[in-house]
Amino acid sequence: MFGTIIKDIAVLAGISGILAILLVIAERFLNDYGDCRININGKRDITIKGGNNLLASLGEKEIFLPSACGGRGSCGTCKCKITEGGGPLLPTEKPFLSKAELEDSIRLACQVKVKTDVFIQIPESIFNIRKYTSTITEIIDYTYDIKGITFKLEDGEEIDFKAGQYVQLISEPYAKMKQRVSRAYSISSKPEDRNSIQLIIRLVPEGICTTWVHNYLKVGDRVNFTGPYGDFYLRDTNADIIFVAGGSGKAPIKSILEHLAVVGIERKMTYFFGARTLKDLYLTDEMKAFEKIFPDFRYEPVLSQPESGDGWQGKTGYVMPYFKDAIRDPKNTEAYLCGSPGMINAVCNALTDLGVAKEKIYYDSFG
Numbered sequence: 001m002f003g004t005i006i007k008d009i010a011v012l013a014g015i016s017g018i019l020a021i022l023l024v025i026a027e028r029f030l031n032d033y034g035d036c037r038i039n040i041n042g043k044r045d046i047t048i049k050g051g052n053n054l055l056a057s058l059g060e061k062e063i064f065l066p067s068a069c070g071g072r073g074s075c076g077t078c079k080c081k082i083t084e085g086g087g088p089l090l091p092t093e094k095p096f097l098s099k100a101e102l103e104d105s106i107r108l109a110c111q112v113k114v115k116t117d118v119f120i121q122i123p124e125s126i127f128n129i130r131k132y133t134s135t136i137t138e139i140i141d142y143t144y145d146i147k148g149i150t151f152k153l154e155d156g157e158e159i160d161f162k163a164g165q166y167v168q169l170i171s172e173p174y175a176k177m178k179q180r181v182s183r184a185y186s187i188s189s190k191p192e193d194r195n196s197i198q199l200i201i202r203l204v205p206e207g208i209c210t211t212w213v214h215n216y217l218k219v220g221d222r223v224n225f226t227g228p229y230g231d232f233y234l235r236d237t238n239a240d241i242i243f244v245a246g247g248s249g250k251a252p253i254k255s256i257l258e259h260l261a262v263v264g265i266e267r268k269m270t271y272f273f274g275a276r277t278l279k280d281l282y283l284t285d286e287m288k289a290f291e292k293i294f295p296d297f298r299y300e301p302v303l304s305q306p307e308s309g310d311g312w313q314g315k316t317g318y319v320m321p322y323f324k325d326a327i328r329d330p331k332n333t334e335a336y337l338c339g340s341p342g343m344i345n346a347v348c349n350a351l352t353d354l355g356v357a358k359e360k361i362y363y364d365s366f367g
């Protein structure tokens, strides 16, 4: 009886093993799509091995579409127009596409698998996005969970970006993490410093890229990134400006202010920085110093939960109730927001309630 059971188990294990091998072989042959052609803007053809997604296939050929979430289908930044090929629209794409975009054949490149020839259209500006290799020259602990890291480009290379734009850092394998991931980080240094960039990175518990940055990166390490990306930059108007940031959202606004200190500005600007406690504040003296540089600028740190030992004399609670005093004419006000999706949502609602037009509220959501 016992012997029969052992024999049956052995037969079942054998059959499962054979099935697994057959599946691997079938996968290899059935999913072999051979070489596929990607035609870009009707001008340029690239040939790639079929089977990968469009975002990664373009990346192989050093054509980098924005991909803030690193291809996980959660940011919607990798949009591109597909005029032929690409297969049916996936349910994962729909939430990110407006009715007009759907009608215009816009797709999420990270969700489209290249199995046949594909014809796509992308803005010419995408060809300015490049991959850079850099060496870390400085790491500063701004707070217990926020670091400022300076990356010097190799071989005297230079990067051309607008203050407020971001790059995508490519992590290297570490500990048990065998894969590389790509994550978006706003450049915190000014565009006039073309041979190096600084990023301000907050540790996300269990986060793949930020654990690598905080626990493994050291001065002298070589790091790759692509960029620049994004349309979060100061519009050239005469409107008053409200900046709002939380946590590492200070990064792109620091870049914008440092750039403005070089080129000069006459506009009225108020900068609200929301933090929980005193130990979450950083670069306060540097931001306050801009009050002496610009003719009409105020930096307002606001603590939502100051601790009794903090001795905090400044503003408390959320930043929103303080907007009213800073806005003299809502119709002639622009807002630039950067931080968590929750903060951005709440601030957007407060600003529109005060009469600031939705189209004049620009933001980078770090979610």
Ligand SMILES: Cc1cc2nc3c(=O)[nH]c(=O)nc-3n(C[C@H](O)[C@H](O)[C@H](O)COP(=O)(O)OP(=O)(O)OC[C@H]3O[C@@H](n4cnc5c(N)ncnc54)[C@H](O)[C@@H]3O)c2cc1C
Pocket (backbone or CB within 6 Å): 068, 069, 075, 166, 181, 183, 184, 185, 186, 187, 199, 200, 201, 202, 203, 204, 205, 206, 207, 208, 209, 210, 211, 230, 248, 249, 251, 252, 364, 365, 366, 367
């Ligand atoms: C345009 C843009 C610019 C950005 N600029 C910056 C910047 O200058 N500095 C900076 O520190 N970050 C910035 N981010 C966020 C950054 O891209 C990453 O999402 C973040 O660092 C987490 O990456 P990770 O690989 O460590 O975590 P992941 O491994 O991606 O995520 C781990 C877990 O944490 C959650 N998670 C992901 N992101 C966050 C978050 N921000 N807060 C809380 N939980 C999160 C995930 O849902 C997941 O459960 C930016 C994002 C965007 C879209």
Ligand code: FES
Pocket (backbone or CB within 6 Å): 066, 067, 068, 069, 070, 071, 072, 073, 074, 075, 076, 077, 078, 108, 109, 110, 111
């Ligand atoms: S890269 Fe984020 S949705 Fe495609």
